Structure formats: structure tokens, C-alpha cells
Amino acid sequence: MKSSKTPGFETRMIHAGAQPEPVTGARQTPIFQNTSYVFHDADHAASLFNLQTFGFIYSRLTNPTVAALEERLASLEGGRGTTCCASGHAAQMLVFFALMGPGDRFIASNRLYGGSITQFGKTFQKFDWQVDFVDVDDPENVRQALTPKTKAIFVESLANPGGVVSNLEALAEVAGEAGVPLVVDNTMATPYLCQPFDWGADLVVHSTTKFLSGNGTSMGGAVVDSGRFDWSASDRFPGLAAPEPAYHGLSFYETFGDMAFTMQAHAVGLRDLGATMAPMNAFQTLLGCETLSLRMERHCANAKQVAAFLESHNAVDWVSCAALPSSPYHGLAEKYLPRGAGSVFTFGVKGGYEAGVKVVEACELFSHLANIGDTRSLILHPASTTHRQLTEEQRQAAGAGPEVVRLSIGLETVDDLLADLDQALTAD
Ligand SMILES: *Cc1c(COP(=O)(O)O)cnc(C)c1O
Numbered sequence: 479m480k481s482s483k484t485p486g487f488e489t490r491m492i493h494a495g496a497q498p499e500p501v502t503g504a505r506q507t508p509i510f511q512n513t514s515y516v517f518h519d520a521d522h523a524a525s526l527f528n529l530q531t532f533g534f535i536y537s538r539l540t541n542p543t544v545a546a547l548e549e550r551l552a553s554l555e556g557g558r559g560t561t562c563c564a565s566g567h568a569a570q571m572l573v574f575f576a577l578m579g580p581g582d583r584f585i586a587s588n589r590l591y592g593g594s595i596t597q598f599g600k601t602f603q604k605f606d607w608q609v610d611f612v613d614v615d616d617p618e619n620v621r622q623a624l625t626p627k628t629k630a631i632f633v634e635s636l637a638n639p640g641g642v643v644s645n646l647e648a649l650a651e652v653a654g655e656a657g658v659p660l661v662v663d664n665t666m667a668t669p670y671l672c673q674p675f676d677w678g679a680d681l682v683v684h685s686t687t688k689f690l691s692g693n694g695t696s697m698g699g700a701v702v703d704s705g706r707f708d709w710s711a712s713d714r715f716p717g718l719a720a721p722e723p724a725y726h727g728l729s730f731y732e733t734f735g736d737m738a739f740t741m742q743a744h745a746v747g748l749r750d751l752g753a754t755m756a757p758m759n760a761f762q763t764l765l766g767c768e769t770l771s772l773r774m775e776r777h778c779a780n781a782k783q784v785a786a787f788l789e790s791h792n793a794v795d796w797v798s799c800a801a802l803p804s805s806p807y808h809g810l811a812e813k814y815l816p817r818g819a820g821s822v823f824t825f826g827v828k829g830g831y832e833a834g835v836k837v838v839e840a841c842e843l844f845s846h847l848a849n850i851g852d853t854r855s856l857i858l859h860p861a862s863t864t865h866r867q868l869t870e871e872q873r874q875a876a877g878a879g880p881e882v883v884r885l886s887i888g889l890e891t892v893d894d895l896l897a898d899l900d901q902a903l904t905a906d
Contacts, residue, residue, distance in 0.1 A: 488771050538754050587634065643815065664683070689774065697759060710731050781819075828881075836905075842901075
């Protein structure tokens with residue numbers, strides 16, 4: 479008997495986007511390690527190139543393994559379509575490539591992943607895409623920064639690295655009034671902990687490099703579209719609503735409706751920017767999705783215990799973790815991340831820059847490296863690494879001052895993690 483009820487999150491983690499391979503019956507999604515696909519005939523080829531038929535042409539645009547992951551992520555986020563790409567930064571590039579033209583602006587939180595602050599503030603300048611960084615804790619700041627040229631508002635649901643939670647519902651209201659999409663980087667929360675579309679977000683981006691793949695093996699990114707934004711409501715989004723010369727004057731929004739963004743991001747974004755996800759990486763990320771809920775539960779439980787331990791440690795000045803009642807973001811975390819506040823957080827060591835570097839070097843079980851969301855526990859001193867390119871003022875705003883240490887808590891036995899941090903903090 480077939481049930482019409484939408485399957486639960488855990489069922490979709492494993493089954494969404496994947497069927498047994500029809501020719502061989504292979505149960506796991508195969509790695510389609512090939513660049514191109516045979517056309518039935520010349521008419522078929524022509525209709526594929528005109529976007530009149532769905533199908534595979536060339537793997538820079540679409541690939542069956544990548545397509546399975548795209549469908550799975552759309553399902554997990556509750557979105558309409560997904561575009562996977564080479565990295566989280568490529569996903570951000572695809573979003574703004576679709577929305578912006580030279581001289582346009584967007585508003586972004588001043589507490590983003592350090593790499594995003596550099597990409598937006600420095601590299602995007604080369605396209606004359608201008609960013610206004612604001613403190614989004616007060617949505618009024620966002621309202622004040624709006625201009626007629628503003629094309630989007632960009633925040634992280636749970637911000638890397640400081641355990642900052644964005645008030646998505648309030649920000650979606652500001653975006654809605656302004657007629658621009660709210661874009662949410664949901665990397666640190668994953669769709670298991672936070673569902674930005676439920677709170678009014680229009681687009682979600684991911685670095686699948688982190689928790690979604692989960693083992694530190696595969697770079698990747700994704701843009702998920704809710705399918706709800708009306709790109710034709712104003713003349714601000716010609717890339718999505720105006721005639722596209724490269725496709726005989728087709729308007730993506732008129733032709734594809736709620737799939738307009740996803741079609742544009744493949745047919746123009748991936749076609750011309752070329753930041754395609756490798757099939758092998760899509761395969762690894764599909765495997766990661768299968769265990770997402772289990773891993774996130776353990777990540778969160780371990781992180782909460784480590785954060786509480788550090789908060790009571792003599793060598794520690796402060797802990798910034800939304801899972802702790804002491805966090806100013808604890809209330810927002812309970813609303814937006816009811817299953818747990820993630821596993822990445824920061825703490826301040828007594829003794830500043832030198833002490834921060836020393837703790838990182840003294841850890842034995844924690845790996846000193848620049849990633850998050852691995853099964854392994856990771857430690858980093860942002861001021862001397864990921865946030866090095868920023869000014870002191872930007873570092874402070876991003877929660878990456880000289881004494882700050884960032885942890886990404888893995889899935890090891892939690893007592894081993896506590897013991898390692900304790901010896902590192904008390905070593906001399
Ligand atoms: C890592 C990260 C990115 C960038 O992703 P890459 O896959 O490294 O390009 C963007 N946002 C957040 C929150 C991240 O943690």
C-alpha cells in the first residue's frame with residue numbers, strides 16, 4: 479500500500495533523489511564518472527540545448543550522481559531545486575552571479591565565516607558588486623542599509639565561528655518588505671538542525687565540505703531555492719526574469735516558474751563559471767547525508783558537554799556557544815535550532831594571542847587545521863589563520879579576537895576530548 483504522507487527527514491536522508499540504477503539494479507547511487515551523454519538523434523540534441531527537454535549533455539552542467547545529491551538536498555531543505563557546485567564559495571558566487579550586475583549592492587552580516595567576508599568585500603569588488611556589512615542582530619540596521627540597488631540580504635543561520643544565531647523570521651520580514659531575497663548560509667546548522675525556508679528564507683547556500691559530507695574528504699557547495707520568490711515582481715532581477723540572449727530570448731522565470739533560479743544556475747551559472755561538483759564528491763556527500771541526523775545529534779551532545787566543561791575551567795575567560803544558557807543567543811537557538819546548536823563554537827583563553835596559539839599546539843587528539851564538521855575534533859586559532867586577512871576591527875566584529883580559539887567538536891568519546899583540552903590548557 480502506497481502512503482501519500484511525506485516521508486520523514488531520516489527517510490529522505492537515505493532515499494531522496496536515489497533509486498536503484500535501472501540497468502544493473504545497483505542499490506547505491508553509482509559514481510557516473512563521465513563527461514558526456516549520447517544524444518538519441520539531432521532533434522533530441524537540439525531540444526536539450528534549447529532547454530526544451532530535461533536530460534544530460536555535458537557534466538559541467540549536469541551529471542546523474544550530482545543530480546541525485548541535488549534532489550536529496552532540495553528534499554532535506556524543503557526547497558524546490560538545488561544546484562551543486564565545487565565549493566561553498568562557488569555556491570555564493572552562483573547566487574550573486576544570478577542576482578547582481580555591476581554597481582549593484584547586497585547587505586551581509588558582519589559576522590560571517592572569514593572567507594566569505596574576504597570574498598564579498600574584496601574579490602566581488604572586481605565585478606563591481608558592493609557589499610554593505612552590518613550587525614544583523616538588530617534588523618533595523620538592515621532596513622537602514624537598504625538602497626534601490628540592494629539585491630539581497632545574506633546571513634548565516636548559525637554563524638561561524640562565534641555561535642551567533644540570526645533572527646531569520648525578523649530578517650525575512652525586512653527582505654520581504656524590500657522585495658529582495660533573504661539568502662541563508664545553513665552550513666553550520668545543516669537542514670537537520672535548522673530549516674531556513676520555514677522562517678521565510680528564499681535561498682539557502684551550503685558548504686557541503688563540512689557536516690553534509692561529514693568526513694573531511696570532499697569539497698562541495700550547494701544553492702537550494704525555495705521556489706517562492708517572484709523574480710518578476712520588479713525589474714531588479716533581469717538575470718532571472720528578462721529575456722536571456724544566450725537562449726533565444728527565453729525568460730527563466732516565465733518559462734520555468736519556481737525552477738527559474740535552479741535552471742539559471744545550471745544553464746548560465748555552471749555553464750559559464752564552470753565551478754562544477756565532481757561526481758566522486760557528490761557520491762561522498764550522498765553517503766554523508768545518509769547518517770546526517772545521527773551525526774548531528776552526537777556532534778551537538780558532545781559540543782554541549784565540552785562547552786560546559788570549558789566554561790567552568792580556570793584557564794578559560796569565556797565561552798561563546800549558543801547551546802549554553804549564558805549565551806545571548808540561547809533564546810534564538812531554542813527557536814531556530816531546537817535539536818541542538820551545532821558543534822562549532824569559540825572560547826577565550828586567559829593570556830591572549832600567545833596563550834591561544836599555545837593551547838592549539840598543545841592539543842594531541844584535536845587536529846590543528848582549518849575545517850569544521852568532521853567526525854574528528856578540530857581546533858584552530860582564527861586570528862593567526864582563517865581571519866588573518868581581516869583588519870583587527872573586522873576580526874573583533876567577526877568574534878575572532880586575539881585570545882579566541884575555535885573548536886569543531888567531533889564524534890569521539892567525550893571524556894577523551896575533555897582530557898585533551900584540560901591537559902592543553904594546563905600545560906606550561
Ligand atoms: C567553509 C564555509 C564556507 C566556504 O565553503 P568552502 O566549501 O570552503 O568553499 C562558507 N560558509 C561557511 C559557514 C563555511 O563554514
